[in-house]
Amino acid sequence: MIKGVTGKILWVDLTHGTCSEEAVPEKVYENYLAGVGLAAYYLYQRIPAGADALGPDNILAFVPGLLTGTGSLMTGRWLAAAKSPLTGTWGDANCGGTLSPAIKQCGYDGIFFSGISPKPVYLYVDHAHAELRDASELWGMDSRETENRIKSQSPRKGIHVACIGGAGEKCSLIAGIVNDQGRMAARSGLGAVMGSKKLKAVALSGSHPIPVADPAEMKRLSGRFLKFARFQPPFLNGYGMRLLGVLMRIMPLAMRQDGMLYKVLLKKWGTVSMNEFSIETGDAPLRNSGGSDVDFNPRMHAPINPDRFSLREEMKYHCYSCPVGCGGICKLDSKGGETHKPEYETVLALGGLLMNTDLDSLFIMNEKLNRAGMDSISAGGTLAFAIECFENGILTLEDTGGLELRWGNTDAILALLDLMIARQGLGAVLADGSKLAAERIGRDSERFAVHSGGQEPAMHDARNDPGFGLHYAVEPTPGRHTIGSILYYEMFQLWSRVKGVPRPSWRFYPKSQKYRPSRENAAMAAANSQFKMIMDGAGLCLFGAFIGVQRIPIFEWLNAATGWKKTPEEYMEIGRRVQTLRQAFNARQGADLLHKMNDRILGRPPLLDGANGGRSVPLEKLVPQYWRAMGWDEKTGQPPVEDLQAF
CATH class of the missing domain: 1.10.569.10 (Aldehyde Ferredoxin Oxidoreductase Protein, subunit A, domain 2)
Incomplete structure (x- = not known):
């Protein structure tokens, strides 16, 4: 078995109140890493086409990153994933705090919830067992009260809790999932999925170690x-x-x-x-x-x-x-x-x-x-x-x-x-x-109503950086700011480690260059999408990635943790595979592959004054080039048949 992972996931059937383990084949980690890739692999297969996002067929995943707990740094992110009730597309929400290592210390690379409980419950997992407990008294409490009550009732110390508050209970489609009393997996409305399943919280208190293939190399890389x-x-x-x-x-x-x-x-x-x-x-x-x-x-x-x-x-x-x-x-x-x-x-x-x-x-x-x-x-x-x-x-x-x-x-x-x-x-x-x-x-x-695909965009204006506008429109999770932009590409500095991606030639360049619907700008966006899937598979914080891949050794950490000898280009191909699988999820669910958005986001018509006065985003010309760079049909965004057969 490869190192850095536990090799299994926990399935929780809320309808019948049962918990069971499933072994994860090694090839799944090889092809998709963990985190978002692991979630995409199982959710694509097991959520039926046309599933009601607030119904029993939707599956909610909690997944830590492959690098979490391995001695690497800034790799403590976890991800919730399900079909989004807000957008009808693939939905995921990324979060920090302390929950990610707690999942792996319980012995799992993911916890997957199906069905709907007949009454409010919460999941309790420690190093020895998993069980559903009655949450009737917790229903109606806010997130702080819920976390405090669960911790006060447990004889064990070191319990980590993720829960919903009133918004999730009332199935607000803009509800998130809270841990550490204020860190939130906020996007995609996944708190409503928890609420619809009558799942109030997840409480974790494990103690399993997380072995790595090369501890000395991991320590050296982290020290650097x-x-x-x-x-x-x-x-x-x-x-x-x-x-x-x-x-x-x-x-x-x-x-x-x-x-x-x-x-x-x-x-x-x-x-x-x-x-x-x-x-x-x-x-x-x-x-x-x-x-x-x-x-x-x-x-x-x-x-x-x-x-x-x-x-x-x-x-x-x-x-x-x-x-x-x-x-x-x-x-x-x-x-x-x-x-x-x-x-x-x-x-x-x-x-x-x-x-x-x-x-x-x-x-x-x-x-x-x-x-x-x-x-x-x-x-x-x-x-x-x-x-x-x-x-x-x-x-x-x-x-x-x-x-x-x-x-x-x-x-x-x-x-x-x-x-x-x-x-x-x-x-x-x-x-x-x-x-x-x-x-x-x-x-x-x-x-x-300023939204993309049903989700309000973040506080990063596409008229200032058209890369945001492109990603708001084409990502399987619409309206997301954490995937890519021209600014992000500059900070990631992928060209310093990855062959074949665009390399900026000048420190200073005309501002108009950002607005050109060029193949280079589309290729940078595709590289951002692929790299973000690696980050979310590894559990790497976006802010850590901003420091630049010539400084933060994500590719080397992955090899040291697992024992692999993959090149940066091979990891980027894994990122493309995960992104393609998320896109295939949307195609299977019948969702739009190009998300409709309010014209204001794109500068139509342009603002008359201010920093973004006169600016607009050439989206129609950028989208086909992005889809081509991803290896998808440039007219529809549909992944090729041979790619879908691989899943």
Whole structure:
């Protein structure tokens, strides 16, 4: 048996209340790694075509990465996967925290749930057995209460819990799965899948070791990488970050980015380091993607200066095996309490997207969403949709229950968010995201529903980096920002280790180059997709990958863990195989392979002013070239028959 994996998965039949083990053939790891690849292999085979995402035929997977627990660094990510009830496509959600090693320490490379329980339950697994336990008393508790109650009732220490809050229980299609009281597998609506199955939580307390093929080499590789992870020179303050954003905006040329700079920012501030920088450069969509940095000016975004978050940070938060520690535990408000530091996505989704300038409200909404288990990106996008509907007379005070839904009206935003979490009043209309809300409201409201394939895009504007727009449209999970962009490709620096991928020739280049529907840009996007599947198969954090593959030895770690001698090119082929399998899943389910999205995302029509003024994304020309680079039919996106036969 190869090293680095347990060689088996746990199947939980919720309908009959049984647990059983299944051995995983070695060739599955060879062809798909673990993590997302393992999930795709089993879900493609065992979820029938046309399955109801909230029905018993859907299967929910919890999978750690192949490298998790092997002595490698920044490889503690886990993934939830199922057919998405939000988009009807392949759905997955990536998360940090401490759950990933706990799954492997229980002796499994994945836990798969089928069926629907007749009553609320949670799964308990330790090093010796697995069982379903009654969760009736937990049903109705938020995620913090649930985790605390499960831990307090167990005689064992070191229990790791993933659970749903009220949003998942009410099957909100923008519900996520929470662990460590604030780390969330938020996207694709997979919290609703847990809720539909009456699965409240997963509690893990194993002690199995995770052997590796070459421990000495693993230690050497990790020691070498640790020097880069710990490198932390003095850098700008928060105000300086805003000025840097202004400089990047007015420069006539784009500059190829090195991810070591972003690592320095992450270690100092976390993802909020990019708040004002991204507004100034045009990376952050504003006012429901209909505004610009001219509308959300420096006076308005000064409250989200990253230094303001540092003042409230009580301690750093590190995910498993991470030496960077971009997270934090912060003071909630003047009344006391604590919350995980809001991430960049949360700050901009509940701030600039709504023209909200109240810093305290961002911390409060972050904690409300973490407790409820609701995706902050989709929640912010849906609130922005509701505000614009009200501003244009589509929603009235009668519809809103008297709430004046105006841009920046913090009190109304907070009140409407509470209604969404509770599925009450207008909140019941909005609780499943902006696409379904627009269908329920009608009256031409769909023009204000900014989504791709049913999912609200993240706080990275495709008009600033067209690579995001392409991936929002073509990825098997629509609207996702964690797969690829031109910026990501520059930071991954794949050309330094992988033969045959495009190699940028200049440090500085015309900004217009990003908007060319060239074969090179499409090939970079395809390489991003393939590499991200390797990352999600290994459990590598995206932020670790940004440091660059010439520094973070993912390919060498995989070989040292397993005993393989694969080349980077062979691993990239595995990535292509996993991506193809996810695409084949969508084709089998009858989902659109090119996701429909709101024209605003693509700059149609272009903004008149601001950082992205006059810019649009040439999507129709990029898509066929991306599909060709992936080896799929360039007109339809359908994988070739010979590829499908391999599954």
